[in-house]
Amino acid sequence: MFNLGCGHLESMNEKNYIEILSETELLEKAANASSEGITISxxxxxxxxLIFVNEGFKKLTGYSSQDAIGKNCRFLQGEDTNQKSVAKLREAIKKGEACTVELLNYTKTGDPFWNRLSITPILNQDGIVTHYVGIQSDITDLRKTQVELRLANKELKTFQERIKKELDQAKIVQHLLLPTKFPQHDDVRFASLFIPMDEVGGDFFDVIELSDDKYGILIADVTGHGIPAALLTFMLSTVFKNAAAGLTSTEQAVRLTNKRLYGNMPGDAFVTMFYAIYDTSSGILTYTQAGHPEGYIVRKSTQEIIPLSTEGTLVGAFSDDEVSFSQKEIQLQSGDKLCLYTDAILDILDKVDDDEVDHDFESLLLRNSMRSLEQLFNAIYEFGLECGNLKKYPDDFTIVGLEVIEK
Ligand SMILES: Cc1cc2nc3c(=O)[nH]c(=O)nc-3n(C[C@H](O)[C@H](O)[C@H](O)COP(=O)(O)O)c2cc1C
Known part of the structure; x- marks a missing residue:
């Protein structure tokens, strides 16, 4: 088809150049204008x-036309050339098909370079493959970037795995802060349901024995997730325990916790909490709500739901002069159940934002008022999943509460 040689265009003078410029020569000129290697075999x-190599090929490989013409282009291959790519080329040529491979080639001086080679068959009128056109592109820099990128990705993966491992460890340590056993008393029972999400969260709860007849019950939520939230729950746990010990006023315990946390919290972090003290001898529950969702008493005897709320700001974000907390009391009755939770369930109910759902939630609490605290908590858990049409909560799910034992 082509009878191409190189260099004869150079010997033409300007005058007859245009006149005698044949179609073949025009093609040769066009091929030489490309910076990619173009070859025909x-x-x-x-x-x-090979019967033709363009200027791009010569520049890329360092071989002249005399070096290359008349030889099979495999002379560019060497020791580290991927044999799978060579086999792919061989197979394509055997079938008369087009093919693109990336393979390591060597220049005349023996320097390796990555060649993205595309070969395309040229057919005569009878459909017989008479020639192949090859396009050679130097992708050495691209391969280098790819290798660097792959390396960077590998390092990133290792780093992520390390972080994940550390987060898992933080999660384990954080769970060790949560009580697994509660104080025992003839008149009151405590229970909790804690379903953590995968990531470390900021939920915290505790039940502390303040005296023979008084018990403090706390639920708290530290802003954020991950390591910062975990570290804050460690801090909160110690600060709160120390602050609450010996205090029979929930307001004072929360105020003291705020005083000790304020200035030691990073950035704009804060804690919300609900703290209650139950006096088993009087049956009185004292409570303070501090930026946290309200608590509930599920009253079995009268089939009532009694919300528990007080005035109260967030904890840890403002100085002692800026905060205001208060406390209220309620006389508990035999069979009453106190439920305190973090916002996982409320977020879902709020999202659904339907009066009917609130009504359903209330009737669910009442229906389950006859059952054990654990059964009630499980029912709340399932209700939230059903409402949100979820398989699991996007946040830690935490409920803690007490039940006045019926005699
Ligand atoms: C037009 C054309 C250009 C080619 N260019 C190259 C090339 O730049 N580098 C290379 O390693 N192989 C190139 N080859 C592939 C080899 O010539 C040869 O087909 C391959 O090594 C497989 O055949 P073999 O097993 O006979 O070596 C080209 C093939 C054709 C048809």
Whole structure:
């Protein structure tokens, strides 16, 4: 098809140049204008030698036309050339098909370079493959970037795995802060349901024995997730325990916790909490709500739901002069159940934002008022999942409460 040689265009003078410029020469000029390597090999001679190489090929490989013409282009291959790519080329040529591979080639001076090679068959009128056109692109820099990128990704993966491991460890330590056993008393029972999400969260609860007849019950939520939230729950746990010990006023315990946390919390972090003290001898529950969702008493005897709320700001974000907390009391009755939770369930109910759902939630609490605290908590858990059409909560799910034992 082409009878191409190189260099003869140079010998033409300007005058007859345009006149005698044949179609073939025009094609040759066009091919030489490309910075990619362009090669043509014939399929009609033994070992399919090259019959044309452009300037781009010479620049890329360092081989001249004399070096390359008449040889099979495999002379660019060497020791580390991927044999799978060579086999792919061989197979394509055997079938007369087009093919693109990336393979390591070597220049005349022996320097390796990555070649993205595309070969395309040229057919005669009878549909017989007579030639192949090859396009060679130097992708050495691209490969280098790819290798660097792969390395960077690998390092990132290792880093992520390390962080994940550390987060898992933080999660384990954080769970050790939560009580697994509660104080025992003839008149009151405590229970909790804690379903953590995968990530470390900021939920915290505790039940502390203040004296023979008084018990403090706390639920708290530290802002954020991850390590910062975990560290804050560690801090909160110690600060709160120390602050609450010996205090029979929930307001004072929360105020003291705020005083000790304020200035030691990072950035704009804060804690919300609900703290209650139950006096088993009087049956009185004293409570303070500090930026936290309200608590509930599920009263079995009268089939009532009694919300528990007080005035109260967030904890840890403002100085002692800026905060205001208060406390209220309620006389508990035999069979009463106190439920305190973090916002996982409320977030879902709020999202659904339907009066009917609130009504359903209330009737669920009442229906379950006859059952044990654990059963009530499980029912709340399931209700939230059903409402939100979820398989699991997007946040830690935490409920803690007490039940006045019926005699
Ligand atoms: C037009 C054309 C250009 C080619 N260019 C190259 C090339 O730049 N580098 C290379 O390693 N192989 C190139 N080859 C592939 C080899 O010539 C040869 O087909 C391959 O090594 C498989 O055949 P073999 O097993 O006979 O070596 C090209 C093939 C054709 C048809």
């Amino acid at each position: 014939t399929m009609t001679q033994p070992d399919r030698p």
